[in-house]
Amino acid sequence: MKKRQFSALLAGLCASFALGLPLPAAAAPYKDEYKLSTVLGEAFPWGWGAKRWADLVAEKTQGRIKIKVYPGTSLVSGDQTKEFTALRQGIIDIAVGSTINWSPQVKELNLFALPFLMPDHKAIDALTHGRVGKKMFELLAERDVVPLAWGENGFREVSNSKKPIRTPDDLKGLKMRVVGSPLFLATFSALGANPTQMSWADAQPAMATGAVDGQENPLGVFSAAKLHTVGQKHLTLWGYVADPLIFVVNKNVWNSWTPEDQKAVAEAAQQAAREEIARARAGISAGDDALLKEIAANGVTVTTLTEAEREGFRKATAGVYKEWAGKVGAELVKQAEEDIAKR
Structure with missing residues (x-):
């Protein structure tokens, strides 16, 4: 096959040369x-x-x-x-x-x-x-x-091994694994937690040994990684970022x-x-909550915040939002807020 392809290419090049046509640009292999x-x-x-x-x-x-x-x-x-x-x-x-x-x-x-x-x-x-x-x-x-x-x-929900989280006060002092982003450090620090940056590969062993108390991740990650087996018995649905x-x-x-x-x-x-x-x-909405039921069946206490409770976390992180909106770009953030409002 390769020999035939080469012969065809060679014949084409020869024909182009004989007719005075421009040679095709060489394609990268x-x-x-x-x-x-x-x-x-x-x-x-x-x-x-x-x-x-x-x-x-x-x-x-x-x-x-x-x-x-x-x-x-x-x-x-x-x-x-x-x-x-x-x-x-x-x-x-x-x-x-x-x-x-x-x-x-x-x-x-x-x-x-x-x-x-x-x-x-x-x-x-x-x-x-x-x-x-x-x-x-x-x-x-x-x-x-x-x-x-x-x-x-997905939306990143918060879990820990100590207690249900309903207010910012519930996060105070908890050692929380977060991703390697200064914004995540700022957010959890504003909520009174003790955030620790580490890769996902290091996070699960840290939870298993108690080196960290909790983490934040989408429900699909929580389930597939079986985080209930490493002490994550309290899960709060707060949808703070996606x-x-x-x-x-x-x-x-x-x-x-x-x-x-x-x-x-x-x-x-x-x-x-x-x-x-x-x-x-899949499995995380009111019409299809199969994944949420599966997580709860593993002995995890699932807490869903009321809008008033969620507002408490929003107010506690408002300063972080304002600071980082300036870093992201005021015009871009304004566009985002407008488009969300129109949804």
């Missing part, structure tokens, strides 16, 4: 394997979405583009905050990444982690599918990557593909993202 980085494995909606994208790409390109998923951010030794830099440098070819993990390099992505900005899924959609999402993609495109689709890790995911390709890798394959990869990303979002939201 495709890699035998493209490396896709993600934080979580296939048991989680996030990792499932990455694998789904890889499978769809293989199908839509008839195997011309083969993608291997590397979960656990193993391509950067598990350091989630280095993933975007490695993606820009070409150490990583493709990624399904978190807006939180990439926010140290792209400050505007901190928008999604402003405490209590987004009250529901319609608010997330208003941002990612509206003016804000478009602006974010433009900003990312200036940083050596090609963003293709929005996915979702974590959109972004399906991206390194710009040099993208430019090495034919327009036909670029289109196929983009369509695969958009399909995988839609399916991943549906998976991330």
